[in-house]
Amino acid sequence: MTGFFITFEGGEGSGKTTQIARLAASLRARGLKVTTTREPGGTPGADALRHVILSGAAKALGPDMEAILFAAARADHVDTVIRPALEGGQIVLCDRFHDSTRVYQGLGGSETALIEVLEAATIGELYPDVTILLDIDAETGLARAAERRGTAVADRFEGEDITLHADRRRAFLSIAAAEPERFIVVDATRSADEIAREIRFIVEDRLESRRLETAGRGTAASVAAGPSPL
Ligand code: TMP
Numbered sequence: 001m002t003g004f005f006i007t008f009e010g011g012e013g014s015g016k017t018t019q020i021a022r023l024a025a026s027l028r029a030r031g032l033k034v035t036t037t038r039e040p041g042g043t044p045g046a047d048a049l050r051h052v053i054l055s056g057a058a059k060a061l062g063p064d065m066e067a068i069l070f071a072a073a074r075a076d077h078v079d080t081v082i083r084p085a086l087e088g089g090q091i092v093l094c095d096r097f098h099d100s101t102r103v104y105q106g107l108g109g110s111e112t113a114l115i116e117v118l119e120a121a122t123i124g125e126l127y128p129d130v131t132i133l134l135d136i137d138a139e140t141g142l143a144r145a146a147e148r149r150g151t152a153v154a155d156r157f158e159g160e161d162i163t164l165h166a167d168r169r170r171a172f173l174s175i176a177a178a179e180p181e182r183f184i185v186v187d188a189t190r191s192a193d194e195i196a197r198e199i200r201f202i203v204e205d206r207l208e209s210r211r212l213e214t215a216g217r218g219t220a221a222s223v224a225a226g227p228s229p230l
Helices: 016-029 044-054 063-087 098-108 112-123 138-149 162-178 192-216 219-225
Strands: 004-010 034-038 091-095 130-135 183-187
Touching (some): 004 098, 004 192, 016 192, 063 112, 138 162
Parallel strands (some): 130 183
């Protein structure tokens, strides 16, 4: 796999969508090939499941079945969008991925064993190269999400109790602490410009490390591996 896979995670109103757009624009301005996508969704089938899940229609099926629906959406998304883009040497920026399942369905009552089996079945070895966690306290995040939403109603997860949102923040931070190589925790309470600058700096540094690593492995290996974004 020659591309570079970056996921964005965080609570409601943490600014993932804005930051993905900003990062994509700055990478494209450097001539790099970038695919932006999101979960649940990213394919027609997964978008249909997004609607079913976020409308709350699947809630009555219970947390395990909801986790299975997220997994079905992820499997399609990985197979038809993420893996082909990475194999084509692109940089993939994905708004939420498996860490959201660990946090949201984990705290929602799904068995850890089920979540692990679904993770293995849907993503296999396709773990992100970097995960940017946009960290924000639940109160500020929910206020921002409400402002963005306007008169629309909160979705299945947004509308839940603030204590659960605070638990989710802690759960994301604890996954990040357990995987410091993969995670970069960014303070998302600052201005969008400041956050975008920090993310751009970090990502460029990681891309440069990958470029040096690939160059160190020799040109024959790089040619065999196919096109690279770097
Ligand atoms: P968002 O696209 O606005 O972030 O909405 C997606 C919602 O779905 C968000 O509340 C988090 C939730 N979610 C899960 O519960 N599990 C998952 O695996 C994913 C990807 C999202």
